[in-house]
Amino acid sequence: MSYLSIEEQENILVVTLDQSDEKVNKLTEELITEFQQLLDQTDPDEIDGIVLISGKENNFIAGADVEMLKNKEAPDEIEDLSQRGNTLLLKLENFPKPVVAAIHGSCMGGGLEVAMACHYRVASEHSKTVLGQPEVKLGLLPGGGGTQRLPRLIGVQNALTYMLTGKNIYPRKAYKLGLVDELTHRDAILTAAKKAVQKINSGNFEREDKRSLAHQLMEGMSPLRKIIYSQARKRAQSNTKGNYPAPDKIIDCVQEGYENGYQAGLRLESKSFGELAATPESNALVNLFFAMQGAKKNPDEEKAKDITKIGVLGAGLMGSGIADVSANNDYRVLLKDQEIEPAAKGKKSIWESLDKKRKKRIISEFERDRIASHVTPTATYDGFENVGLVIEAVFEDLDLKRSIIQEVEQTTPDDYIFASNTSSLPITKIAEAANKPEQVVGMHYFSPVPKMPLLEIITTDQTADWVTATAREVGIQQGKHVIVVNDGPGFYTTRILAPFMNEALMLLEEGISIKELDKHMKQFGFPVGPAALFDEVGIDVAAHITEVLSDLFGERGVNPSRKPTELFEEGYKGRKNKKGFYRYEKKKGKLKKTKPNKEIYQFFGGSGRKSMDAETVQQRMTLAMVNEAAWCLQEDILRNPTDGDLGAVLGLGFPPFLGGPFRYIDREGADTIVQRLEEFEEKHGPRFTPAEILKNYAKAGKKFHSE
Known part of the structure; x- marks a missing residue:
């Protein structure tokens, strides 16, 4: 060929x-x-x-x-x-x-x-x-002379x-x-x-x-170039916490080429390219790349209904974000709220986002206006009679979502799809209010929607195949990496996040400081620490999720911390009301996180804090999430380990260089993971009881991934 x-x-x-x-x-x-x-x-x-x-x-x-x-x-x-x-x-x-x-x-x-x-x-x-x-994202360096x-x-x-x-x-x-x-x-x-x-x-x-004159002067002299290399290494170390080997080797190759000649640089580049390809970090990132490619394909594309017009209910942060990614990918959108003002405000936020791209010359003025014209704000259901998909993004209240289904059904065509952007409420319970529960599905987006790459689709026992295929196709067209999971409290991502966040609360009760907790987890490879994440997600949301998942964990003898509810009742919501684990102040028109809020320690045993071993903290936190991922696979919430890895990395920030929970188990060995969990179980109780599937894999010496 x-x-x-x-x-x-x-x-x-x-x-x-x-x-x-x-x-x-x-x-x-x-x-x-x-x-x-x-x-x-x-x-x-x-x-x-x-x-x-x-x-x-x-x-x-x-x-x-x-x-x-x-x-x-x-x-x-x-x-x-x-x-x-x-x-x-x-x-x-x-x-x-x-x-x-x-x-x-x-x-x-x-x-x-x-x-x-x-x-x-x-x-x-x-x-x-x-x-x-972008080779660094695969744990590699440019291997064709790029350095x-x-x-x-x-x-x-x-x-x-x-x-x-x-x-x-x-x-x-x-x-x-x-x-x-x-x-x-x-x-x-x-x-x-x-x-x-x-x-x-x-x-x-x-x-x-x-180049600027300053760059020309610095880069023209070898002693000054050494300062550039040194500063680059410090920045790379700060960003990667030493978890990725590629950045240092990229700097080595640039330095070799400038100090010892072009050919020497090329020789080192080829050698380093081969060495990096053999690292476990690159192996994990390459496998993650293939998983991401797979999540951009629809295995049932032929079953998908053609969707051109989407109704989005709720014009807040999530609803506007969903409308944004839909309009940017040529869907026509009716953005509905209870009043026209919030709906119009939602459209305005989309226009402002487009105008930023126009100012950066990523798109033209014509493109900005063309894309913005796809969104129509409304306070009524006028126009919903030819909408193929309705995505609701309203408050997490089961009765509210059920009543909305009944409202929507009065206007929409018989073959429309109702999708709920819930993060934890069981889709089966929402679908009970529908005339056609087989046409109800979950589409769980992550905030901020335009930036977060994952879409978690949730199906029930009744969801029709064509509905799943259509929801997946829309997600792919919106530019998302899509995983499909089965229904259950918290689905997959919220469910595995809950024990992780719960463990953070337990550690705070044992005396660790907010600053040290977040530092240890960022050092391990998470993009933000758990205390900062509580504030971002919202302590009120965490309280709601704790309530939704309490029965599920209670069946296993696990009693989650009640701290989110206590904090919420005392007025703590996190970033949204500037009252959380951190303090916030406005700088240049933006709300910025400043320092830990020491007042919150009154809920965690007082102001006296003690230092804790980094590895112990990291293992307790990470294994809480990893073990719950195994439970999800065991209970058929997850359809395969690859989706489990992708959901944890793209949705929750699980360290990409570890490849996801199941790649991490394979890398460490299921027997090692079980041993660590059992040691923690002995000290801290049934929240660390290993999932049966983990024990079985440990006994058989099996891996979750074949390669």
Whole structure:
């Protein structure tokens, strides 16, 4: 199969990349081989230059084929692959005639490395065009010369910022940095690229150094560059807490290339690429990547009903967020609240979010207005007669949700779907109020909806297959990674979060300080500490969840802490009323968390606090969540371990480098996990009783994942 098609235009070879069996172009061994042959067989004396362009609609090259990396033995075979890629890109870089990359759509990872090896880059200004080096998110580094070319194009400090975070670079920023040489309309990139070939040949192009004067001075002297490397290491350590090995190796490669030469940098890059691919952290992150890819596919797509119009009930933070991700993905939305003012306020927040993108030049003014026009605020059910899906995002009250179903059914078509965005109330009980309970489903979004990548769909014994398929398809179109779980109190994510948060309260009662508790868990790899999370979620919400789950845990002899209810009754709600585990104050118009609220210690035995062993705290907290995940699999709330891993990482911030609860069990060994749980059970009681499935896996020496 040929991935490249070649056409001569105006004495320029226009090379079109198009992997016909894939939705996007990926850097594969076959493509590397075919490209190598093209360069070997092309006589530079017979052409003016080469233009690389994609045959895909919104994609240049999405990056290296991760499946290719997974199928190779690390470190040796991965290092060899990197060396082969570097040989090809050096040949491209040193081709005697101009090679121009015409970029429209995603140009990521290995795709950007191909583009950087070209002599000139022209990119479309379209919102679908995005560049970046996201390899760090897979526990890897750019293995195709990226650690050497990116710093030389945009400067050491700028390059480290993007390589160490994996952040996207949009067209305007890419041009400002000097990563691309020209911006144009998507329909004009081929014409612009061919003109660039002639411009280079005529000697009328000289790349401008767009670094600031301060950057040029610092990066021009070796002693000052050492300060840059040192500061970058400190920032990386602060961000990763030492849990990810890739950032240090990225800095090593940049430093090697600058201090000992380009070729030395490439050699170290290939070696480090292979070494990182062999680490458990990269293995976990790569498996997580495949799980995320799987959650973007609908196995029952053919059963899904076509949805064009969605009704969202409740225009608060969650409802507006759901309307936002729907409108941004071309759904028409009726955003309903009890009065028109809050509904209009909800639409305004969507418009403001779009306008921020417009100001950053991610979208145009026309796109902003077009997307905003998809949302219609309303205080009535007028227009709901042709809505295919209604998503309610009202207060967590069972009777309220039941009454809303009965209201909605008076207007909507017979084949509409009712979805509840509840975080804990059983969908079966909500569906009891419906004329057609088989058309009721849970769609649990996470706050803030536009940023959080997970959607948890909850089905009952009655939910029709086409309803599940449709809800999943809508979630995927909204840009979410979707997991489907079975109904039960708290479903999956809320249920496994509850013991984790409960353990935090137990530790506070034993005397740990808020600051130390949060520090230990962030050091372990959670993005925020549990005390800060209480404030973000809302202590009132935590009290409600405790009530919903109390019977479930009571059946196992577990008595959850009553502290959330006590705190709520005393007026503590967290961030929303600036009264929680932390103090809050407004800075530059935004509410900022400042320092722990020591007054709250009166509910936890007084102000006297004691230091506690970090590992013990981390294990008690983490195993509370991990054990509950196993209970969920045992009780068929979870359909498979992969969804369990994905839900915990994307929904709750379980450390990605550990891969999720079930990958963590496999990594540590089920027998080790059971042993730790039994030790805690002896000290702290039945909340640490290991799930039976864990004991069975420990006895059999089994793993939850086959690879």
